Amino acid sequence: MKTVAEGWPIVKGDYTVGDPRSRIAVITLASQINPSPEAALWGSSKTENLGVEKIIVNVISNCNIRYVLICGIESRGHLAGHSLIAIHENGIDEKGRIIGSEGAIPFIENVSKAAVKRFQQQIVILDRIGLTDPEKITEIVRRYKGRGEVYPDQPLVAISQKKKQPTFTDSLSGDIIISEEFIMDAAAGVVCPTKDF
Amino acid sequence: MFKFQKEQEIVNIAGVKIGGQPGELPTVLAGTIFYDKHEIVKDAARGLFDRTAAERLINLQETSAEETGNPHIIHIFGTTPESITRYIDFVTEVSEAPFLIDSPEGNVRSRAAEYVSEVGLADKAIYNSINMSINASEIEALALSDIDSSIILGFNATDSSLQGRMKLLENGAGLMENGLLSIADRCGIVNKLIDPSITPMGNGAGVALRMTITAKAKWGHPTGSGIHNAPSAWNWLNQKKEKDPVLYKICDIGSTCLQQAAAGDFILYGPIDYAPYVFPMAAMSDIMISEAVADLDIESASRHPVNLLV
Numbered sequence: 261m262k263t264v265a266e267g268w269p270i271v272k273g274d275y276t277v278g279d280p281r282s283r284i285a286v287i288t289l290a291s292q293i294n295p296s297p298e299a300a301l302w303g304s305s306k307t308e309n310l311g312v313e314k315i316i317v318n319v320i321s322n323c324n325i326r327y328v329l330i331c332g333i334e335s336r337g338h339l340a341g342h343s344l345i346a347i348h349e350n351g352i353d354e355k356g357r358i359i360g361s362e363g364a365i366p367f368i369e370n371v372s373k374a375a376v377k378r379f380q381q382q383i384v385i386l387d388r389i390g391l392t393d394p395e396k397i398t399e400i401v402r403r404y405k406g407r408g409e410v411y412p413d414q415p416l417v418a419i420s421q422k423k424k425q426p427t428f429t430d431s432l433s434g435d436i437i438i439s440e441e442f443i444m445d446a447a448a449g450v451v452c453p454t455k456d457f
Numbered sequence: 458m459f460k461f462q463k464e465q466e467i468v469n470i471a472g473v474k475i476g477g478q479p480g481e482l483p484t485v486l487a488g489t490i491f492y493d494k495h496e497i498v499k500d501a502a503r504g505l506f507d508r509t510a511a512e513r514l515i516n517l518q519e520t521s522a523e524e525t526g527n528p529h530i531i532h533i534f535g536t537t538p539e540s541i542t543r544y545i546d547f548v549t550e551v552s553e554a555p556f557l558i559d560s561p562e563g564n565v566r567s568r569a570a571e572y573v574s575e576v577g578l579a580d581k582a583i584y585n586s587i588n589m590s591i592n593a594s595e596i597e598a599l600a601l602s603d604i605d606s607s608i609i610l611g612f613n614a615t616d617s618s619l620q621g622r623m624k625l626l627e628n629g630a631g632l633m634e635n636g637l638l639s640i641a642d643r644c645g646i647v648n649k650l651i652d653p654s655i656t657p658m659g660n661g662a663g664v665a666l667r668m669t670i671t672a673k674a675k676w677g678h679p680t681g682s683g684i685h686n687a688p689s690a691w692n693w694l695n696q697k698k699e700k701d702p703v704l705y706k707i708c709d710i711g712s713t714c715l716q717q718a719a720a721g722d723f724i725l726y727g728p729i730d731y732a733p734y735v736f737p738m739a740a741m742s743d744i745m746i747s748e749a750v751a752d753l754d755i756e757s758a759s760r761h762p763v764n765l766l767v
Contacts, residue, residue, distance in 0.1 A: 272659065274692050309614040310660055336536050337561025355632055356615040364561065364590035367614030367632070435674040437753065438459040446674035447619070449667055 265321035265415040273314045275303025284327040284404040285319055286397065289341045289389065291332030296398045298405050300325050306335040308343035308363030313371050315344060316379045317419055323411040327384050327404045331391040339363035341389045348385050351376050375418035382411045458749035461720075463677045468648040470606050471555040471581040473528040474758075475650065476679030479720045480750040483761045484739045485681075486713075487530035487557055488518050488729030491544050495728070504540030512551050514729045519552065521736035526760040527743070529732075530583065532557040532725055538568035545569065549578055557608070557725070559585040567598035579603035586610040586652060587641050589625060589632060599644040607646045609637050611668060612654035617661040622653055622668050623675070638676070650723065651680040655687050662687040666719035673720055681723035684716040685709045689727065710734045717742040740766055 264280050282300040295302035300322060305311035319325050330341045343361040350359035352373060358366040368376070386404070391397060434443030434454065444451045460478055467476040475485045490511060491498055497510040515531060522529040531548050533556050535541030541560060548556050558569040566584065573582040579602060587599070588610035599607075611622035613630055624630035626637045633640075641649055653668035665682050672680045688694055688708040698705040710731055716724050717739060726735045740762035747755075747763040757763050 272692055274695070310657065335561070337563075364563070365588070365612065365614045367589075369615045369617060435462050436459045436670065437462060444459060446667075446671040447623075 263323040263410050265417050268321050269318040270321045270417055271314045271317050273303060275301050277301055281324050282405045283407055284329060284401055285325050286329045288332035290335040291392050293394050296401050299401045305340045306338060308338045308340050308366045311340050312344050312347060313368055316371050316375060320378045320382055320416045323415050326408045327386055329386040329400055331388040331397055334389050337364050345385055345387055348380055371418055378416050458746055460753040461674055463674055466677045468679055470648055473555050476722050478755045480747040480755050480757055482758050483527045483743050484717055485528045485723040486735060486739055487532040487725045488732050489532040489534055489727055490514060490729045492534045502537050504543030515552050518729055518732040521732045525736045525740035526762045526765045527736055527739050530555050530557055534559045536560060538565055541565055541569045542572045555581045555583060557583045557585045563595045567595050570599050570602035570604050574603040587637050588612055596644055605645055606648035607641060608650045608652045609641055610652045610654050617656055619664050619668050649678045651678050652682050655682050655684055657690040658687050669719045669721050679722040681721040682716055683725035684712045685727040688712050710738055713739050714742045
């Protein structure tokens, strides 16, 4: 069975890819710590919304990953690490808010409830927020890199195509004057001859 | 370039005018000081820093502003109540310019709002920002303060589309009981500066450009952004940075022009250290825009770069 989605990691970010067969990924929050090649993925995450989304998408698209180590210094106000733990424990509500997160804007836009559920089932979180010692982090990576089994399902590619869909249906109304002949509808982003209005 | 049918508001914050039709006023530029990992900061929690270096940076921005005609704002970033009040004391001691009070934490922003009211500096302060994280206690603190200028941030974490951002300001987008504009009214904000919010490239950074035009067309409030956050959060560029720091700076500083071409009135351009490069770049765009709208019955201000530098 395929364990890693094609093109993994699915979303780009501030991370380094190590061994995709490793059972552990490392999130260093606001700290920059030199990566270990023995982890599947290693990188920072500073936000409680887009940052959390990216971690979920990249983790559930690789069934080899069963542990996510959260370490490094927490980002003030955003509380990215705390929010990742909260979404793993509690999920999201109907509006996409991470239940129990005290981060500034803990909302998810591009990841479905099903993807969050998969993240909860596939992953065990190792909460070491505040730990910045590279040797101790590497020790944990070595302890967990081969622990447990591959997640028994297909890798899940969960990314919304929402942003590619048209988002407006309003009729045109010129509100920006470009020249005597042309006018622009700002919301629609369309330039038209004035006679059309 | 173009002209808005909607009348464009011009606000005056401590002598700095922001807003208007494209080409009417010079772009207002705000450089950040005491930001995360700023080398002049010795203790970010207590607000201890190299005063000589900080004053030199503020002077650098002031000199740049004087030369090109682009007014300036000092963007103060602090992470604790102690540090932000100390930074405000210093900045207002060495400069007459208006300043932004910015922190990732609501309680720090609230304390800063209270502090500037206590010491009589509220008329120079711009709150950064009223956004979807605002809660009852922050609203109360801002309403009780004397601050009447604020950035209103269009960051919608559940819908980053143009429509999603506009709705957040207009009616709360189903996420908040009220839109951010009406929350601003409740907080006593008269000078509303709209920031469409710069998300990373790949997550809708470009939407902010169209929202700048749309927000000005709809409400007429001054609009602008911290557009440099798009290149600075671009991992591909950051990887190149180690080999070629100049390349990084070109993209970071050059992003200013994009926001100006999209009718931006103000720009939070990032590290204040870049002032000697950002101001000429912005002045160049202002001149081009001014010339582009010259026959649309828009007259540039007397201290506009078009009247000072060419």
